[in-house]
Amino acid sequence: MWITVGLALLGLAAAVPSEDRKLSDKATTLAERSTTLAFNLYHAMAKDKDMENILLSPVVVASSLGLVSLGGKAATASQAKAVLSADKLNDDYVHSGLAELLSEVSNSTARNVTWKIGSRLYGPASITFAEDFVKNSKKHYNYEHSKINFRDKRSALKSINEWAAQTTDGKLPEVTKDVEKTDGALIVNAMFFKPHWDEKFHHKMVDNRGFMVTRSYTVGVPMMHRTGLYNYYDDEAEKLQVVEMPLAHKLSSMIFIMPNHVEPLERVEKLLNKEQLKTWTGKMKKRSVAISLPKVVLEVSHDLQKHLGGLGLTEAIDKTKADLSKISGKKDLYLSNVFHAAALEWDTEGNPYDADIYGREEMRNPKLFYADHPFIFMIKDTKTNSILFIGRLVRPKGDKMRDEL
Numbered sequence: 001m002w003i004t005v006g007l008a009l010l011g012l013a014a015a016v017p018s019e020d021r022k023l024s025d026k027a028t029t030l031a032e033r034s035t036t037l038a039f040n041l042y043h044a045m046a047k048d049k050d051m052e053n054i055l056l057s058p059v060v061v062a063s064s065l066g067l068v069s070l071g072g073k074a075a076t077a078s079q080a081k082a083v084l085s086a087d088k089l090n091d092d093y094v095h096s097g098l099a100e101l102l103s104e105v106s107n108s109t110a111r112n113v114t115w116k117i118g119s120r121l122y123g124p125a126s127i128t129f130a131e132d133f134v135k136n137s138k139k140h141y142n143y144e145h146s147k148i149n150f151r152d153k154r155s156a157l158k159s160i161n162e163w164a165a166q167t168t169d170g171k172l173p174e175v176t177k178d179v180e181k182t183d184g185a186l187i188v189n190a191m192f193f194k195p196h197w198d199e200k201f202h203h204k205m206v207d208n209r210g211f212m213v214t215r216s217y218t219v220g221v222p223m224m225h226r227t228g229l230y231n232y233y234d235d236e237a238e239k240l241q242v243v244e245m246p247l248a249h250k251l252s253s254m255i256f257i258m259p260n261h262v263e264p265l266e267r268v269e270k271l272l273n274k275e276q277l278k279t280w281t282g283k284m285k286k287r288s289v290a291i292s293l294p295k296v297v298l299e300v301s302h303d304l305q306k307h308l309g310g311l312g313l314t315e316a317i318d319k320t321k322a323d324l325s326k327i328s329g330k331k332d333l334y335l336s337n338v339f340h341a342a343a344l345e346w347d348t349e350g351n352p353y354d355a356d357i358y359g360r361e362e363m364r365n366p367k368l369f370y371a372d373h374p375f376i377f378m379i380k381d382t383k384t385n386s387i388l389f390i391g392r393l394v395r396p397k398g399d400k401m402r403d404e405l
Helices: 025-046 058-071 074-083 091-105 131-141 153-167 266-271 274-282 305-310
Strands: 054-056 114-124 144-148 185-194 206-214 217-235 240-246 252-259 285-294 296-303 335-346 367-370 375-381 387-393
Touching: 025 054, 025 058, 025 091, 025 266, 025 274, 025 305, 025 387, 054 296, 054 335, 058 074, 058 091, 058 114, 058 131, 058 185, 058 335, 058 387, 091 131, 114 153, 131 144, 144 153, 153 185, 206 285, 217 274, 217 367, 240 274, 240 285, 240 367, 252 266, 252 274, 296 305, 296 387, 305 335, 335 387
Parallel strands: 114 144, 185 335, 285 367
Antiparallel strands: 054 387, 114 185, 206 217, 217 240, 217 285, 240 252, 252 375, 296 335, 375 387
């Protein structure tokens, strides 16, 4: 099942505009916990030396943890809540809070973004899903359920990838090339997100430039350019820049964090946490900024099983310890894979810009934010104060550029 335009906030009248709806305390609490999860999981993944680009939706990962809690018993369920920093909250509070949060942030109409989310739990061919579990996982987390037979692995993989492509209108053609462990349950999230800027880039202000993956390796990318008024902070002490670009309807924004020079992101990533982000955004001032951004089509698929295990989800992924008996009524199931796949695309599209601001005093002497080397980005929801996506761009698509003499 995929979430798209028109998904109504649970328990509230659909006629009430999303921006006017007040979030419940449950949803607000779970939004805050999902933000903690965002940084914890990002750091766990950033430690993986083989990983380049990262793209995560903490709200969707939180809903997957909610699903594990819903289907688990004893430590299997409590660990899922603990990874979400929600172990002190009762089950109904967690499930209803996450359901409201997910419904709110995925309201594409209110936020004027394109966001398609598909969530599916695959079980072995022998499984019979419990009726209550199917009903509640659909109700709270919009999960579909399917059996899969890995005796014909090629056919099974094709089925998963075709479902993901269909869910995302072809934007995400592949979740995985292989599944090593085929005797357990698979959680699969497939997403496509496209922001629409509050002020668009002019389509003629795009040219080919170099993006320095490292000091010795550069790829060619289309680069978009515009000058406008943005929230901006130059952290001179830490030698980095932070800029916030509002998206259409101004219910969400993109935040870019970039070191001043080409370097591995490890130094900046060590600074990154909820408190530091609050500090940076608190010091931002609206000013003229000349922004150059690569035009991005980013497709990333992660198997989060290992990383969630590192955060404390150890029993659900252990065949000998897992108790997911509320999924099927039998204690013979464990979580063998957690595939989290997303396609993110940003380009020049957005609202018409106000040409009258050019020539004003406030537009003089713009700061330069030239994103031609690796950076961290977030898509932050203004209303819920949650992070819809967090990631890093290290290696965009592009051909290696010839070395210049």
